Amino acid sequence: MYTKVLTAVAALLTIPVTAMAGPDEDNLVINDELDMISVTEAPAHAENLDTIYSGWHFRTDETQALQIDDFDNPAMIFVDQAADTFETVEGAAGKSCASCHDGAESFKGLQASMPKVDAESGKLVVMEDLINKCRTEHMEADVWKWSGADMQGIVALIGLQSRGMPMNVAIDGDAALYWEQGREMYYTRFGQLELSCANCHEDNWGNMIRADHLSQGMINGFPTYRLKQAKLISRHNRFRGCIRDTRAETFAEGSDEFRALELYVASRGNGLSVETPAVRQ
Amino acid sequence: MKLRLITMVCTVTGGVAMAADTGPKDVHFDDYGAIETSLTGVVGDAANGAVIVGEKSKGNCVACHEVTALAGIPFHGEVGPVLDGAGDRWTEAELRGLVANAKMTFEGTVMPAFYKDDGYIRPGDAYTGKAPSAPLTTILTAQEIEDVVAFLATLNEQ
Numbered sequence: 147m148y149t150k151v152l153t154a155v156a157a158l159l160t161i162p163v164t165a166m167a168g169p170d171e172d173n174l175v176i177n178d179e180l181d182m183i184s185v186t187e188a189p190a191h192a193e194n195l196d197t198i199y200s201g202w203h204f205r206t207d208e209t210q211a212l213q214i215d216d217f218d219n220p221a222m223i224f225v226d227q228a229a230d231t232f233e234t235v236e237g238a239a240g241k242s243c244a245s246c247h248d249g250a251e252s253f254k255g256l257q258a259s260m261p262k263v264d265a266e267s268g269k270l271v272v273m274e275d276l277i278n279k280c281r282t283e284h285m286e287a288d289v290w291k292w293s294g295a296d297m298q299g300i301v302a303l304i305g306l307q308s309r310g311m312p313m314n315v316a317i318d319g320d321a322a323l324y325w326e327q328g329r330e331m332y333y334t335r336f337g338q339l340e341l342s343c344a345n346c347h348e349d350n351w352g353n354m355i356r357a358d359h360l361s362q363g364m365i366n367g368f369p370t371y372r373l374k375q376a377k378l379i380s381r382h383n384r385f386r387g388c389i390r391d392t393r394a395e396t397f398a399e400g401s402d403e404f405r406a407l408e409l410y411v412a413s414r415g416n417g418l419s420v421e422t423p424a425v426r427q
Numbered sequence: 428m429k430l431r432l433i434t435m436v437c438t439v440t441g442g443v444a445m446a447a448d449t450g451p452k453d454v455h456f457d458d459y460g461a462i463e464t465s466l467t468g469v470v471g472d473a474a475n476g477a478v479i480v481g482e483k484s485k486g487n488c489v490a491c492h493e494v495t496a497l498a499g500i501p502f503h504g505e506v507g508p509v510l511d512g513a514g515d516r517w518t519e520a521e522l523r524g525l526v527a528n529a530k531m532t533f534e535g536t537v538m539p540a541f542y543k544d545d546g547y548i549r550p551g552d553a554y555t556g557k558a559p560s561a562p563l564t565t566i567l568t569a570q571e572i573e574d575v576v577a578f579l580a581t582l583n584e585q
Contacts (some may be wrong), residue, residue: 338550338566339539349537350506356483356490357502390556393566395549 168352169203169361174421176214180310182419189416191317194348200418201361204352205427209373212425221371221423224378225306228299237287243300246284250303257308257420261409263320270324270405273301274380292399298369298378305369305422312419313366315412328410331403337394343411346388358427363388364415365408367424374427381408448569451527451544460532461520466542466569471577479567479575486526486541486567486575496582507538512584522576526567541567541575 174184184200192198202210212218232243232250247253261272277300278289290297317325335342346355347363354360369378382399385407389396397403449466456462465471479485481500489497491506517525525532527542544563552559567575 334548336549338547338563340547341537341539345537353505354502355504355506356487360506386556390551390554393551393554394547394556395551395558396556 169199172203172210174200174202174210174214174419176309177216182310182421183312184418184421186417189413192414192416194344195362195414198364198415198418199351199362200421200424201364201367201426202421202424204359204361205425209425209427212373213367213421219371219423219425220373220376221302221369221378221425224295224299224371225303225423227295228303231296231300232303237281237285239284239286241285243280246280250307253304254307255311257305257422258311258314260315261324261405261412262316263324268320270321270402270409272381272405272408273304274400275405277301277304293380293383295377298380301380302369302378302423305420308420309422310419312417313412313415315409315416317409317413321409324406324409325413327403328406328408328413331407332410335392336389337392339392339394341392343388362414363411364418365411366415366418367421367426369422370424370426372426378423379426381411385411451542451565454527454542456524456528456531457520459521459524460528460530461518461524462527463520465573466523466527467573469570469573471570471573471575473574473577473581475571476574476576476578479571480578485571488575491538494582510579510582512582514580514582515584517579519576519580522579523572526572526575526579539566541565542569542572 169185174182176182182200184202186198188195188198202213212220216222229250232247235242235245257273261270263269264271264275274290274292274297277297281287281289290300315321332343335345343363346360351360351362365381365384368381368384370384371377372379380399382401382404385404386396386399447468449464454462454466455464477497480488480494481497483490488494488510489500489503491504493503493505493509493511495509495511497503513522521532525538528540529536529538530540542565544565547563550559550563551557552561
């Protein structure tokens, strides 16, 4: 009797609060068959998080719905176009991606371990680097623009092959220095508003900031289709936008700073399924 | 020659408001982060303060704070506390300090400093993402700070 009253009071007290704050409790299943890990225990190196959440949990039901069925996912148009591009001959060497790679499927698993350190050069590379290297060295074609439709379409096509696999980027060995650099950036309070990534995505995830429901700023769903821009958005473009919004001088897409930040941010999501291509507001 | 003159004039007038105003580098905060004296000596305009608090390109305070008195403005955030009753909780001097540089009251707070023009890491040219092309100005002018303070002082708990 007592407990019942207490529970009723507690429910009354908590409902208005939880209605907005926090991630929702829906399960992310794609095409009714692919169970995604969209909530899981945080990796030990994400020091100040206990649980990690995909950004999907912070979006409205309508936006969420677009991601759970490939027929509704507007990103798939770009992925289909990329599948054609994959077969298209370009450049002086007269080759297409398909001339050397046995279909995009051959890249299964790659996205889950990106970014990674290139064994030869010792440099940290992201997906766009691998692709542009093939374009210049193997195809003798021009590099693609970082956030251009061609590039992000292929990045999404390759990422999609790993959909459902848990993110598992390496942060030790050769990667350790880059990871430290990225971590340092994550906690730096940039710009005239003096806000770090952590101020918003670690200290305030679940809270509303103006009209936006703050997520943990994960990148396991990138490139994402943004409804507002009606196109695929690269990871570096998102970083750029978030830094710009602190009234800061941002970094360039494809800069070493953003490579390091990408590694660090990806590592915070280790354990979450690759969700490429996600849909966002 | 002509160009140089224009640039000089711009530098002198740009951002730096009236000579009588206390500049951002001359502001005196007490041990608790309050600013005793008005930055301008001109009484704040609460109605204009309300506009600044709600306006995205100005204070954008509602991005982080809910303010019932401004319920007409859509989308109030919840990063900071609800500002209802702020006029009861804080003195005018404390409010001035909070709006000018809340870090002097709450160490390390995420709340931005609105009356400060140096000490930033990679400050930009407003929201362009580019490097600044002119000396930095404070986010709000001295009088705008006073206007916001005047508005906050009207927020009393009924």
